[in-house]
Structure formats: C-alpha cells, structure tokens
Amino acid sequence: xxxxxxxxxYLPPGRGQVMEMxxxxxxxxxxxxxxxxxxxxxxIALAEGETLRDLLDQALTRILPVEDxxxxxxxxxxxxxxxxxxxxxxxxxxxxxxxxxxxxxxxAVGLAQDQCATPLTALRLAEVLLADESDxxxxxxxxxxxxxxxxxxxxxxxxxxxxASAACLVGKRGDHNAVLTLAQRxxxxxxxxxxxxxxxxxxxxxxEDLIHVIRDALDAVSMKIExxxxxxxxxxxxxxxxxxxxxxxxxxxxLFLDNIPKAGHCFTSDPFINYCDAVQTGRLKPGDHFMMVSxxxxxxxxxxxxxx
Amino acid sequence: xxxxxxxxxxxxxxxxxxFREQRPAPTVMPWLDSYYQGMLAPYGIPTDPxxxxxxxxxxxxxxxxxxxxxxxxDCPLTDTGLLLMAHQTLDTFHPFQSTTTLLCRxxxxxxxxxxxxxxERSTPCIGLTILLAALRQTDFKGAGLLxxxxxxxxxxxxxxxxxxxxDNALVLRLRAAGDDAGTTLDGRRFWRESxxxxxxxxxxxxxxxxxxxxxxxxxxxxxxxxxFAAGLVAEMPGVRVHESQSCYMSSADLxxxxxxxxxxxxxxLLTHLTRDGHLYLFLFRQGTQCSI
Numbered sequence: 001x002x003x004x005x006x007x008x009x010y011l012p013p014g015r016g017q018v019m020e021m022x023x024x025x026x027x028x029x030x031x032x033x034x035x036x037x038x039x040x041x042x043x044i045a046l047a048e049g050e051t052l053r054d055l056l057d058q059a060l061t062r063i064l065p066v067e068d069x070x071x072x073x074x075x076x077x078x079x080x081x082x083x084x085x086x087x088x089x090x091x092x093x094x095x096x097x098x099x100x101x102x103x104x105x106x107x108a109v110g111l112a113q114d115q116c117a118t119p120l121t122a123l124r125l126a127e128v129l130l131a132d133e134s135d136x137x138x139x140x141x142x143x144x145x146x147x148x149x150x151x152x153x154x155x156x157x158x159x160x161x162x163x164a165s166a167a168c169l170v171g172k173r174g175d176h177n178a179v180l181t182l183a184q185r186x187x188x189x190x191x192x193x194x195x196x197x198x199x200x201x202x203x204x205x206x207x208e209d210l211i212h213v214i215r216d217a218l219d220a221v222s223m224k225i226e227x228x229x230x231x232x233x234x235x236x237x238x239x240x241x242x243x244x245x246x247x248x249x250x251x252x253x254x255l256f257l258d259n260i261p262k263a264g265h266c267f268t269s270d271p272f273i274n275y276c277d278a279v280q281t282g283r284l285k286p287g288d289h290f291m292m293v294s295x296x297x298x299x300x301x302x303x304x305x306x307x308x
Numbered sequence: 309x310x311x312x313x314x315x316x317x318x319x320x321x322x323x324x325x326x327f328r329e330q331r332p333a334p335t336v337m338p339w340l341d342s343y344y345q346g347m348l349a350p351y352g353i354p355t356d357p358x359x360x361x362x363x364x365x366x367x368x369x370x371x372x373x374x375x376x377x378x379x380x381x382d383c384p385l386t387d388t389g390l391l392l393m394a395h396q397t398l399d400t401f402h403p404f405q406s407t408t409t410l411l412c413r414x415x416x417x418x419x420x421x422x423x424x425x426x427x428e429r430s431t432p433c434i435g436l437t438i439l440l441a442a443l444r445q446t447d448f449k450g451a452g453l454l455x456x457x458x459x460x461x462x463x464x465x466x467x468x469x470x471x472x473x474x475d476n477a478l479v480l481r482l483r484a485a486g487d488d489a490g491t492t493l494d495g496r497r498f499w500r501e502s503x504x505x506x507x508x509x510x511x512x513x514x515x516x517x518x519x520x521x522x523x524x525x526x527x528x529x530x531x532x533x534x535x536f537a538a539g540l541v542a543e544m545p546g547v548r549v550h551e552s553q554s555c556y557m558s559s560a561d562l563x564x565x566x567x568x569x570x571x572x573x574x575x576x577l578l579t580h581l582t583r584d585g586h587l588y589l590f591l592f593r594q595g596t597q598c599s600i
Contacts, residue, residue: 051350084405085398085425090467091351094426095584104584105499109434110426113393113408124420128442148346151339184420186412299406 003174008062009166009273014048040238042261045162055165063167077108080119082267115296141168143268162264166272183216184302217303229288232274318485323375327366327475344463363461368399371477389450391421394431396558433588452482458557488595495590507539529573531564
C-alpha cells in the first residue's frame with residue numbers, strides 16, 4: 001500500500017481577474033461572463049516574472065526534509081505535467097533543482113500523456129518502483145506548469161488555466177493518506193467542452209465517463225459515495241461538477257470547489273492544491289475517506305480513494 | 309533490481325524502423341511559433357525555422373503506429389499490461405497530442421500508458437527499469453511494452469544536427485518467463501556523486517555486477533556511449549566494446565544492442581551513464597532457443 005506522506009503546494013502571488021484578462025485571451029465580454037458566472041472561474045493564479053523552474057523550486061522548498069539523510073530516502077522524482085513537453089530537450093530543469101536541493105542520488109524523469117491526470121496515474125509507477133526499495137524509500141511527485149501562451153491559458157468552452165506547482169512524497173509506510181485504490185480509464189472522449197459551442201452543458205460522454213471511473217474506484221474498495229467525506233476535484237469548472245453531483249447523484253457538499261474561483265484550473269497541481277487547502281480549513285479529519293479525481297483532456301480519467 | 313531474482317524477464321518480440329525519407333511538413337498551426345517561443349524563452353534559446361525545415365517530419369503517432377502494427381501483426385497487443393513511451397525530442401508539430409491515448413485506442417490496449425521525458429538518452433533506461441520492476445511483481449498481468457521514439461524536426465538548434473539524425477521508432481515487448489529460453493534481460497543501476505564519465509569506475513561496476521551473475525566478461529559484447537567507449541576499451545582489454553550511434557538519439561543504445569543480438573552475440577551489455585552519475589547496466593542474454 002502507498003501513503004501520501006507529505007503534500008505541499010505553491011500558488012504564485014500574481015492574480016488576474018477573468019473579466020480583465022478577457023481581451024488578452026481573445027474572449028468576448030459575453031464569453032468571459034460565461035466563464036465567470038456559469039463556469040465559476042473568477043481569479044486566475046499567474047506566474048508573473050517567475051519561470052517554471054521557480055515554481056517547481058517553491059514546491060520543493062516547501063516539501064523537502066531538512067535532514068540530508070531524509071532526502072536520501074527519495075529514490076525517484078516524477079515530474080508530472082499535462083502538456084507532453086514543458087521544456088526543450090537538453091534543458092536543465094529538474095536536474096538543476098536536484099543539484100540545488102541535494103537530490104542527485106534520485107532518478108528523475110518527466111511523466112506525461114495522461115495530461116492533467118498524470119500525477120494520479122503516476123502512483124501506479126511509484127508503487128512498482130517502491131516495491132524494489134527499502135521500507136522507508138519514497139517517490140517524489142512534482143507537478144507544475146506555466147501557461148506561457150494563450151493556447152495553454154484557455155481550453156475553449158471549458159476553463160482558464162492558472163499557474164501553480166505542488167509536490168507530494170509517496171512512501172510504502174505512513175500514518176495518514178493511505179491510498180486504497182486507483183482507478184483509471186482512457187475513454188473515447190475525455191473532453192469537458194459541450195458539443196454545441198456556447199451552451200454551457202458539459203459533453204454527455206464526459207459526464208458519463210467521469211461517473212464511470214468514480215464508480216470503478218468506489219467498487220474496488222466496496223464503498224459508496226456517501227462513505228466519502230470529500231472529493232478533491234480537478235478545478236476545471238464548477239458547472240461540470242454540479243452536473244456530476246446531480247447525475248451520480250451525490251451531495252454537492254461533498255465536492256471541494258473552493259479553488260475554482262480563486263486560482264483556476266492549475267493543470268496537474270489541482271489535487272494537491274485542494275488537498276492542502278482542505279486540510280488547512282479542517283475539511284479533512286483523521287480517518288476520513290476522500291477521493292482525488294482528475295481528467296486529462298482527450299486522454300485519461302483517474303480517481304483515487306484515500307484514508308486521511 | 310537483482311540478478312538472481314525470479315521470474316526472468318524475456319524479450320518476447322521487438323520491432324524497429326528508421327524513417328530516413330523526408331516527408332512533407334504538415335500544415336503548421338499559426339500559433340506554433342509563438343508556442344515554442346514561450347517554451348524556449350526561459351532557457352535563452354531562440355526558435356529557428358531553418359531547423360524545422362531540415363527534419364524528416366515523421367510524427368510520433370505515425371512512427372509508433374508503424375512499429376506497433378508490425379508487432380500487432382505477429383502478436384496481438386490486447387494483453388499489454390503497461391505501455392511506456394520514452395522520447396528525447398519533441399513531437400514538434402503535435403505539441404498537445406496524447407500519442408499513447410491514440411495508440412491505446414488503435415491497438416485495443418486497455419492498460420496504463422504514459423510517456424517518459426526530460427532525461428535525454430537516459431529515458432529508455434528508466435523505462436526498462438520500470439518495466440523490469442513491474443513484470444517481476446506477481447500481480448502484474450500481461451506484457452510490458454517499451455516504445456522509444458524520436459524525431460529530428462525540432463524548432464530550435466539543439467545538440468544534434470537534423471540532417472544527421474534519423475527519425476526512429478523501436479518497440480520492445482517484455483514478459484515474465486520461467487526459463488532462460490529466448491532473450492532474457494536484467495538490469496542494475498549504480499550511482500556516485502561525481503557525474504564524470506570515469507571509465508575505471510564504470511569498468512569496476514561492470515566487473516562487479518557480471519561477476520555476481522557469473523557471466524564471463526570475455527563472453528560479453530559491451531555497448532557504450534562514444535563519450536566513454538574508448539576509455540572502457542583501455543580499462544577492459546580484450547573486451548568487445550561497440551559505440552552506440554548517436555544519430556538514433558534516445559534509441560541509440562538499444563539500436564546497437566539489437567544490432568549485436570542480430571549479429572549472433574550471446575550476451576550484450578548496455579551501458580549508459582547520465583550527467584548526474586547514474587550508471588545503468590542492462591544485460592541481454594540469448595538462451596538456448598532464440599525466439600525473437
């Protein structure tokens with residue numbers, strides 16, 4: 001069994017209001033209003049003057065143990081990102097941070113192609129590699145991306161992307177955040193956006209597939225959705241989750257939607273940002289069962305059931 | 309990874325193809341240049357349209373589909389338990405495409421499928437490490453696929469020359485096995501803080517590991533990066549050392565290994581050293597019945 005031993009997140013201090021960003025993103029005022037009023041996006045986290053390396057550095061600084069011996073327990077570093085590539089071949093990105101933080105002993109690699117669901121599906125690889133390591137070995141999941149171009153900032157009819165980073169230490173031993181199961185599926189149409197542009201109803205296939213993977217996860221641990229205390233969503237928009245609550249069905253109170261209006265959809269970092277805030281605001285208590293859910297556009301759905 | 313550990317991992321099959329022909333460049337999306345400007349700017353690298361015009365323009369999807377279809381013709385891929393796609397370069401004209409998702413749909417693969425990136429030519433070694441660990445787990449079902457892809461069409465001037473690099477695709481299908489038949493594979497990683505390519509240290513690691521596996525060095529063909537191949541020859545007199553060909557980018561090491569196996573070598577040792585001092589050793593051994 002895996003445990004999320006420690007989680008940290010970083011939202012850069014820059015913020016943009018959706019209505020003020022509309023012009024630069026080529027959104028009409030009507031469309032911007034739709035994003036704000038219907039999709040529930042209001043303020044977007046922006047890395048102003050910070051690079052991706054800076055963001056990842058902040059996440060590492062927040063999570064890494066002080067003692068060198070504890071850092072040596074980190075055997076692998078997975079840099080999980082939504083875009084297939086976030087830097088040119090040969091760039092000093094994670095390797096430079098490894099040297100800065102004394103992590104050269106760890107094997108680092110970028111993971112991608114499950115898009116925003118990548119850090120959740122990475123748990124399966126972490127489990128595989130940790131099986132060959134000592135009991136106190138850990139895998140560091142590192143997430144973070146910057147929308148350096150308009151095409152990355154807006155997913156049409158769906159969401160606006162925020163800049164953020166996060167990190168999560170995963171181990172075979174722990175006293176909280178036991179990973180009970182991971183369900184993942186590649187469905188035919190993993191896109192939230194409505195079939196008819198301008199109509200703010202999530203695509204039917206997306207809604208059905210989301211329900212499907214969440215049911216897969218619950219069935220795997222013989223639980224009902226009522227057994228969960230919280231679902232840490234991906235912050236793509238509010239309306240798709242409200243549809244989910246209506247159609248599953250489940251109480252809307254189960255969904256942690258707090259960060260959708262505060263930061264936007266921060267690619268692969270959403271589950272960990274939401275986890276940190278849920279703990280800080282007392283929404284998760286020891287022993288609570290909760291779920292992390294993420295969907296990679298045109299790619300993968302993933303749901304993880306954990307015990308806090 | 310341990311040399312004596314069961315089950316053994318066998319290379320069920322492999323396919324590879326080098327795409328030497330230059331294909332017409334696809335229609336370039338109007339946003340592509342500004343996208344790469346944004347990606348490259350933090351590293352002080354300018355975009356270079358001339359580089360784009362010199363590549364062979366084979367997309368990851370086209371190359372992967374080619375080798376997977378060849379594999380699929382001989383053995384269905386529906387029993388795949390894990391697909392890892394390793395690459396060094398960008399899929400330049402399709403920066404947002406989830407190639408693994410499209411491949412899973414095309415070949416009926418219902419299994420985790422992710423890409424490994426950002427570690428240059430080391431990426432396939434990390435993929436092999438993960439697959440060996442996965443296949444040794446008793447609850448792992450089916451085969452493991454390692455797909456290695458690279459294309460020379462890049463939007464900037466890198467360490468390679470587009471006209472001297474070859475778009476390449478290679479796939480290995482691995483499976484747990486109960487005997488030594490066919491070609492088996494095992495691996496080990498060493499690390500030391502100094503990342504220098506010190507042939508003396510590399511040869512010590514090789515001797516130590518092969519000795520524990522009771523493999524005679526004289527019976528081994530070694531594949532090494534040109535950066536330290538000559539040093540290994542000096543450190544290990546009498547040992548056959550073959551330089552991998554960098555034109556194949558991240559496929560280079562495995563391409564050389566497969567060349568050696570096809571030439572009839574019984575034991576081929578892949579050596580790979582990363583910039584941060586991780587030394588990967590993978591031993592490919594031909595058993596009594598060669599099946600690949």
